[in-house]
Amino acid sequence: MTAPDRDNLEIETDEVEMPAWLEDALALRADQMAFERPPEGPTDLQKVARWRDAGKLALSIALLGRQRREAGFVPVSVGQYLRGLAARARVDLGPILRWAGLKDPDAVGAPQADALVRLGRALGMGVYELLLHVRVALAEQTQRASVAVLAAVQDDDGGPDMAEQCEAALREIEQGYEPARVQHLAALEQAVRAAYDGAA
Secondary structure, three states: OOHHHHHOOOOOHHHOOOOHHHHHHHHHHHHHHHOOOOOOOOOOHHHHHHHHHHHHHHHHHHHHHHHHHHHOOOOOOHHHHHHHHHHHHOOOHHHHHHHHOOOOOOOOOHHHHHHHHHHHHHOOOOHHHHHHHHHHHHHHHHOOOOHHHHHOOOOOOOOOOHHHHHHHHHHHHHOOOOHHHHHHHHHHHHHHHHHHHHHO
């Protein structure tokens, strides 16, 4: 290519689309940087380490979110779902859980609502999807039969989708809950919905 050719070369940047997962990672990284300030003096190694960790965390969350979008809804407990996504994305789930404030993803209750919602929203989950995973976790704590097996039965004639089948199976199981378990579920659902509304 001659010099004039290089001078007249036009790069059509509009045709290059940034992957959604990379946009998510950059957005999360920007949120992290908003709470940090560059050092005024010589670079502090501890601050550099925090920035590096924040970047790794943002990328891990973005990769986990991409796996969620690819996998879609799976009728399993929230803890099992998160571990499955992390395995597929090949990311360490521990730092993500600590960021969300969720010590144990298998312990579902009203006190965990804020942490569950923070993580669910970061992964692109709506309140309906998150509550299904939470309700599956509660059902598996009280039932021997796996909700996943009940919900995975597909209708060959074009029946309801996986989430709808899961909800139908849950409603049937929840009819057998004792009053204390019913109250626990109601309080948990209310807390999760309130956390979503507050984070909107």
